[in-house]
Every structure is written in C-alpha cells, then in structure tokens.
Amino acid sequence: MRIVQFSDLHLISAAEGRSWGADVWGNLRRALAHVQSELGNVDLLVLTGDLVNQRRAETYARLRDAVSGWTDKLHVLPGNHDDREMVRAAFGDRLLLDSPSLNFVTMLGAFRLIGLDTLRPWRVHGYLGKTQLAWLEQELARSSAPALLFMHHPPIRVGTWWLDKDLLRDHEQFRRVVEKGPVRAIFTGHVHQESTGHFASAQVFTTPSTAYQFNPRSLMPASRFHGPPTFRVIDLDDERIDTRVVRL
Ligand SMILES: [Fe+2]
Ligand SMILES: [Fe+2]
Numbered sequence: 001m002r003i004v005q006f007s008d009l010h011l012i013s014a015a016e017g018r019s020w021g022a023d024v025w026g027n028l029r030r031a032l033a034h035v036q037s038e039l040g041n042v043d044l045l046v047l048t049g050d051l052v053n054q055r056r057a058e059t060y061a062r063l064r065d066a067v068s069g070w071t072d073k074l075h076v077l078p079g080n081h082d083d084r085e086m087v088r089a090a091f092g093d094r095l096l097l098d099s100p101s102l103n104f105v106t107m108l109g110a111f112r113l114i115g116l117d118t119l120r121p122w123r124v125h126g127y128l129g130k131t132q133l134a135w136l137e138q139e140l141a142r143s144s145a146p147a148l149l150f151m152h153h154p155p156i157r158v159g160t161w162w163l164d165k166d167l168l169r170d171h172e173q174f175r176r177v178v179e180k181g182p183v184r185a186i187f188t189g190h191v192h193q194e195s196t197g198h199f200a201s202a203q204v205f206t207t208p209s210t211a212y213q214f215n216p217r218s219l220m221p222a223s224r225f226h227g228p229p230t231f232r233v234i235d236l237d238d239e240r241i242d243t244r245v246v247r248l
Helices: 024-038 057-066 066-073 084-094 127-142 171-178
Strands: 004-008 045-048 072-077 103-108 109-114 147-151 183-189 197-198 202-206 228-238 241-247
Touching: 004 024, 004 197, 024 057, 045 066, 045 109, 045 147, 045 171, 045 183, 057 084, 066 072, 072 084, 072 103, 072 109, 109 127, 127 171, 127 202, 171 197
Parallel strands: 004 045, 045 072, 109 147, 147 183, 183 202
Antiparallel strands: 004 228, 103 109, 197 202, 228 241
C-alpha cells in the first residue's frame, strides 16, 4: 500500500504566476507527473494544507481540476492559509460532511488513517479544539488497528524559532488523546522542511513543500529558498511503515 503526501502547495489564482518567485502551479504539475510515471500504484494522495496562498474560490476550483484524476483516492486537509468553507465547497465529497471540521477516516491495509483539521481562522498557529479532540478519542477507541494521523501543524518543535511559536497550540490536550490510542505515526506539513521527532508513542514526520522551502534553523522569519518541489511517500507493508521524502 502506498500513500503520497503533498503539503503546502501555496497555489495562487493566476495559472502562470509565481509565489515568492516559485512557479507553484508548475511545481505541482511536475510532482503529479512524477507520481504518475515513477511511483507505480498509489493508493492515496493526501494534501495536508496550505493548499492556496490567498483564500480565493477560483484557486481551489483550479486545484480540484488539477487533481481530478485522483477523486476516489484523494484526501484534503486545510492549513492556516486556507478557508475551511472554500475547501469544503471544492472538495466536499472527499470530506466528512456531517463534521464542522474537515476530518477524514479511512482504512488502508492494516492501518487506520485519520485526518485532523488544525485550522484556526486567520491565525498562523494550529488548534484542534475540544470537539475535535473528543471525536478523535472516540475514533481511536473504535479500533485496535494501528493509526496514522495527518494534519497541517506539527505538535512538536522543529528547531526553527519563528515556526516553533506557531505549532499546534493545544498539543498537551492532543498528547493525552494520542497516548490512549494506537497511533503509530503523525504526518504534518506547515514547516516547509523535513524533520522527524516523537510525540507520545508516535513518530512525527514533517514534510517539505511542493512550492518552496523554509531554511531549517534560520534566524530570520520566513527565510525561504526555492529548491525542488518535494513531497513524501509512505509505504505500508503489513504493520510496517516505510517513509521517504522525494525531491524532484
Ligand atoms: Fe505553508
Ligand atoms: Fe502553514
């Protein structure tokens, strides 16, 4: 079983325009083409937030078109740059519509995959809130299958001060829920860089951006570089997890 995670696409409304100098649409097309031609059978494509740079409905619609070949294998989560209702309008059929937040739950092989919505409107930091944490606790109690969590904001620091001040704000409450469940790994975006760490019994993997990267340990806020479009591949074999980052 193979999952591909794209994060922090930061798409703009102009099809040919650049964002911070990066050809964000071109990068997304390159990444999608690579997945299709080089990665064999992919069971799921998960987009972990910051889908767009500015909240515009037409940008989401264009993204929806760009990933139209993935409709039944696609999951979408919002990040701090996103508008929850615009994401719901564009991708509603891939989301749990009875939930105020944009979550998902699905089985893949032996694993349960759970998507969490950490968007707090107009704030940079992430937040899950009591309702979603109660929902997660219930979901984790429902099955003993090992769980993989997907979310935009990491619950732990990555070592870059200006990013670390805006991580998941209610991480202690989140930790108390994760400690109770069979969570094996947490895959996030937001920090535009690769890092690994531990959170309760889970391993945390942050994934670079398909658009542009932030300089690890940089002292200057928003210090970024273009680099190649980058994404993550997660292979599940029985109960084993193998993951790597692909830089094009
Ligand atoms: Fe981002
Ligand atoms: Fe973000």
